Amino acid sequence: MSFSHPDFARFVAEHFEPTWESVRDVPQVTIDFGGGNVVRRTLHGNIATYICLADGTVVDVIAGVYDRRAYRGRLQVAAGFATEIAALPRGYRVAEIRRYHASQLARLENSRGAGRVDARKRVLEVPLEELMAKRPALATGVTKLRIEDSVETLVTRGHVNALPVIPGVQVLDDRPLRSFDLSLDTANNERERRPRVHRLLAAEVRPTVSGLTKRIYRDVLGTDLDDPLLGLGQTLFENYPFGR
Amino acid sequence: MKLGTLILISMAAASLSSLLGAHEREDGHASTTNGRLESTAERAENPSVAPGLVSWHANRQAASAASARSGRPVLVFQLLGRLDEELC
Numbered sequence: 001m002s003f004s005h006p007d008f009a010r011f012v013a014e015h016f017e018p019t020w021e022s023v024r025d026v027p028q029v030t031i032d033f034g035g036g037n038v039v040r041r042t043l044h045g046n047i048a049t050y051i052c053l054a055d056g057t058v059v060d061v062i063a064g065v066y067d068r069r070a071y072r073g074r075l076q077v078a079a080g081f082a083t084e085i086a087a088l089p090r091g092y093r094v095a096e097i098r099r100y101h102a103s104q105l106a107r108l109e110n111s112r113g114a115g116r117v118d119a120r121k122r123v124l125e126v127p128l129e130e131l132m133a134k135r136p137a138l139a140t141g142v143t144k145l146r147i148e149d150s151v152e153t154l155v156t157r158g159h160v161n162a163l164p165v166i167p168g169v170q171v172l173d174d175r176p177l178r179s180f181d182l183s184l185d186t187a188n189n190e191r192e193r194r195p196r197v198h199r200l201l202a203a204e205v206r207p208t209v210s211g212l213t214k215r216i217y218r219d220v221l222g223t224d225l226d227d228p229l230l231g232l233g234q235t236l237f238e239n240y241p242f243g244r
Numbered sequence: 245m246k247l248g249t250l251i252l253i254s255m256a257a258a259s260l261s262s263l264l265g266a267h268e269r270e271d272g273h274a275s276t277t278n279g280r281l282e283s284t285a286e287r288a289e290n291p292s293v294a295p296g297l298v299s300w301h302a303n304r305q306a307a308s309a310a311s312a313r314s315g316r317p318v319l320v321f322q323l324l325g326r327l328d329e330e331l332c
Contacts, residue, residue: 003296003327012298016319019300019307026325052318054311056304075319082317209304209320223324 002068011072015079016051023213024225027232046221050209051078058207059085059097061197063220064189067182098202105198196220295327 002008012018031039049062049071060078062071081100085093197220201207217223224231301307307318321327 003298006297009297012319015316017301017307017310017314017316018298018319018321019302019304020295020321020323020327021303022324022326023322024324026323047321047323050318050320050322052304052308052311052320054308054318056308056318059317079317083315086315086317209322213322 002071005068008068008072012075015075023217027230046217046223048213048216048221049075050212051075051082052209053082053086053093056208057085057093057097058201058204058209058212060101061201061212061216061220062189063193063197063216064185065182066186066189070182070186070190094205094207097207098204101198102202105195105202108195108198193220292328300327 003012029041033039047065050058051060051062052058059082062074062078066074085096088096197216200212200215200219204212214225217225222231227233229236301310304318304320307320310316311318
């Protein structure tokens, strides 16, 4: 788990005030093979990470399990964005959060409509051009703003150093990716779930953890927390001859 | 009933009470849904583990208060199950 990695734990401590909470019991499966051989596993678990201001306003949600490097990248971008939002007058914050997520959704949808060769470059360059226009300090590298990029590009390229050097963009980690164990989950999160998060937050008038939780799990992660069987009822009982 | 027997019964009751109350953790972490009491006997099937190396605030309120002081944003990690149990 990422939180057991010393460098990652240090990163979290330096950039966030962290807390964890359980949304419900996790389903567990026990298979007794006899002879004292018992295997226990969890089933249908999932996670969501909310990045919030001190007053509880949610600025971003990272939905699903990511490999550690991609997770850190997402958190780093979100921390930078939270810092920017916190610097705004209170009355402007939610509007800026909504605008940001609407623009990110539009960019993701546009980049997927682009040619295969140009898609990744467009995701990198369009945000940079806009940010240079709006925040001249970026040109001198004064700010530490992270430019949101599709983490999918980091995963599929396999090596962060393979990305072009862009002024103002900090390379998060230049070591080669060592493990792709969660790469498929990460890629799926970026491709399928990230747009859903953007769509949800672009429309949210009062983004709070309490207000978002059930919809994040149901509409982004595909897990209805109000369903006692977490959506597995049909799978478990449809063709089961002995009833419940 | 003899006094000694009464004392033993009281001690047993107190022990059971502390077992049943085991989920009222000092760190304040609790399930946010059904509020079901879990006995330590049940929880023993899912052993407790350290929730990683991160120093976690007890709840969102504590994290928000710390955020107001430090300027660092709040990170709320949500999951099915418990981060301090082996199976989560």
